[in-house]
Amino acid sequence: MPKLNENYLNLKESYLFSEIAHRVAAYTAANPDKKVIRLGIGDVTLPIGNSIIKALHEGVDAQASADTFKGYGPEQGYDFIRDAIVAYYEKNGVTISPKEVFVSDGAKSDTGNITDLFAQDNVILIPDPVYPVYVDTNIMNGRNITYMNATAENNFLPMPDKNLHADIIYLCSPNNPTGAAYNYEQLKEWVDYALENDAILLYDSAYECFITDETLPRSIFAIEGAKKCAVEFCSLSKTAGFTGTRCGYTIVPEALQFTSSDGREMSVNAMWNRRQTTKFNGVSYIIQKGAAQVFSEEGMAECRANIQYYQENARIIAECMDKKGIRYFGGINSPYIWFECPMGMESWEFFDYMLNQIQVVGTPGAGFGSNGKNFFRLTAFGSRENTVEAMKRFETLF
Numbered sequence: 001m002p003k004l005n006e007n008y009l010n011l012k013e014s015y016l017f018s019e020i021a022h023r024v025a026a027y028t029a030a031n032p033d034k035k036v037i038r039l040g041i042g043d044v045t046l047p048i049g050n051s052i053i054k055a056l057h058e059g060v061d062a063q064a065s066a067d068t069f070k071g072y073g074p075e076q077g078y079d080f081i082r083d084a085i086v087a088y089y090e091k092n093g094v095t096i097s098p099k100e101v102f103v104s105d106g107a108k109s110d111t112g113n114i115t116d117l118f119a120q121d122n123v124i125l126i127p128d129p130v131y132p133v134y135v136d137t138n139i140m141n142g143r144n145i146t147y148m149n150a151t152a153e154n155n156f157l158p159m160p161d162k163n164l165h166a167d168i169i170y171l172c173s174p175n176n177p178t179g180a181a182y183n184y185e186q187l188k189e190w191v192d193y194a195l196e197n198d199a200i201l202l203y204d205s206a207y208e209c210f211i212t213d214e215t216l217p218r219s220i221f222a223i224e225g226a227k228k229c230a231v232e233f234c235s236l237s238k239t240a241g242f243t244g245t246r247c248g249y250t251i252v253p254e255a256l257q258f259t260s261s262d263g264r265e266m267s268v269n270a271m272w273n274r275r276q277t278t279k280f281n282g283v284s285y286i287i288q289k290g291a292a293q294v295f296s297e298e299g300m301a302e303c304r305a306n307i308q309y310y311q312e313n314a315r316i317i318a319e320c321m322d323k324k325g326i327r328y329f330g331g332i333n334s335p336y337i338w339f340e341c342p343m344g345m346e347s348w349e350f351f352d353y354m355l356n357q358i359q360v361v362g363t364p365g366a367g368f369g370s371n372g373k374n375f376f377r378l379t380a381f382g383s384r385e386n387t388v389e390a391m392k393r394f395e396t397l398f
C-alpha cells in the first residue's frame with residue numbers, strides 16, 4: 001500500500017465556491033422567476049482583444065507548415081516573450097533581464113509550485129484574509145503557517161513585526177480579496193525587513209494592471225534592494241482576459257541567493273530553472289504568440305480598454321457603498337470591493353440576506369480567512385448592465 005501524503009488530511013474543505021453554487025442553485029430552484037446577478041467569482045467576462053486573437057491564430061497557422069512548425073520550446077518561454085516582458089518592466093521603470101523571466105501557465109501554478117524550493121522548517125508568514133492557494137500549498141507540504149492579521153485597523157495591509165523573525169513572506173498587492181494595495185514606503189519596509197531577516201518575499205502581482213494611482217509601485221522590484229529578497233508572480237488572466245487561455249510569468253532575480261547549511265551559495269533563479277525544466281515543458285507556442293502581443297502597443301491598448309470597463313464597474317459599486325455609508329476597501333486600484341457587512345451581520349448571513357432580498361451574489365469574506373468573517377467581496381468583472389442593476393437593487397436593501 002502506498003503511504004499517502006497525510007498532510008492532505010489537514011486541508012480545510014475548499015467549499016467556498018461550491019457552497020455559493022449550492023445556495024444559489026437551491027434559491028433558483030425555489031424561485032425560478034427571479035433573476036440572480038452574480039458578482040462573486042473573480043473571473044473576467046470581456047473577450048480578448050482583436051490583435052491578440054489574431055496573434056493566437058498566427059500561432060495556430062505556424063503549426064500547419066513544416067517550415068514554421070514548433071515542437072518542444074524552451075521551458076522558460078521563447079525569447080520573443082521574455083524580451084517583451086523585459087520591455088514592459090522597463091516602461092514601468094524596472095530593469096530586469098530575460099534570464100529572470102519564466103513564462104508559465106499562470107500565477108496559480110507558480111505560487112503553488114514555488115514551495116518546491118523550500119525546506120520544511122521555515123517560518124512562513126501569510127496574511128489573513130488571503131488568496132487560499134498560498135495556505136493550501138504549504139499545508140499540502142506539511143508546513144506550519146504563521147498568520148498576519150489584515151484588518152480594517154491596518155487597512156488590510158499588514159506590516160512587518162520587527163519582533164518576529166520570518167523566513168518566507170507572502171504578499172499580494174493589489175490584494176485579492178481586499179483590494180488593498182501597498183505604497184512604496186510600505187513595500188520598502190517589507191524589503192528592509194526581508195533583507196534584515198535574510199528572508200524571501202513571495203510577491204503576487206496578479207492585479208498589477210488595475211493600479212491607477214501613479215504613486216503606487218507596480219512591481220516589488222521598483223523597491224531598492226528587492227532583487228536580493230523577492231520573487232514576483234504575474235498573470236495575464238486579469239491583464240488580458242487570459243483566465244481560460246492561461247499564461248503568466250514569474251520574475252526570479254539572479255541576485256537572489258541564500259547560503260546552504262554547509263555554506264554554499266544557492267541561487268533561487270537556478271533552482272527555479274531546474275525545477276521548471278524538470279517538471280514543466282513550457283507554455284504552448286500558440287499561447288505565447290498571443291501573450292507576447294499583449295505587450296505590444298496595440299495589444300496593451302486593447303487590454304487597457306477592457307480594464308477601464310471593469311474599473312468603471314468598480315466605481316459604480318464604490319459609489320453605491322458611499323451612498324449607503326458602508327465602509328469599504330479596494331475598488332480603485334483593484335477590481336474587488338471589500339466591504340463591511342451592514343447591520344453587524346457575518347458574511348454568510350449577509351450572503352443569504354442579499355440573495356433572498358435582492359438576488360445578488362457576492363463572496364463571503366469568511367471564505368478567505370477568519371479576519372474576513374464580517375466582510376464581503378464584490379467583483380467588478382460582471383457586465384455593465386448587471387453591475388448597474390445589482391447596485392440599483394443594493395440601494396433598496398436597507
Ligand SMILES: Cc1ncc(COP(=O)(O)O)c(C=O)c1O
Nearest residue numbers: 106107108131176206235237248
Ligand atoms: C491573488 C491571485 N493570484 C493568482 C491568481 C491566479 O492567476 P492565474 O489565473 O494566472 O493562475 C489569482 C486568481 O484569481 C489571484 O487572485
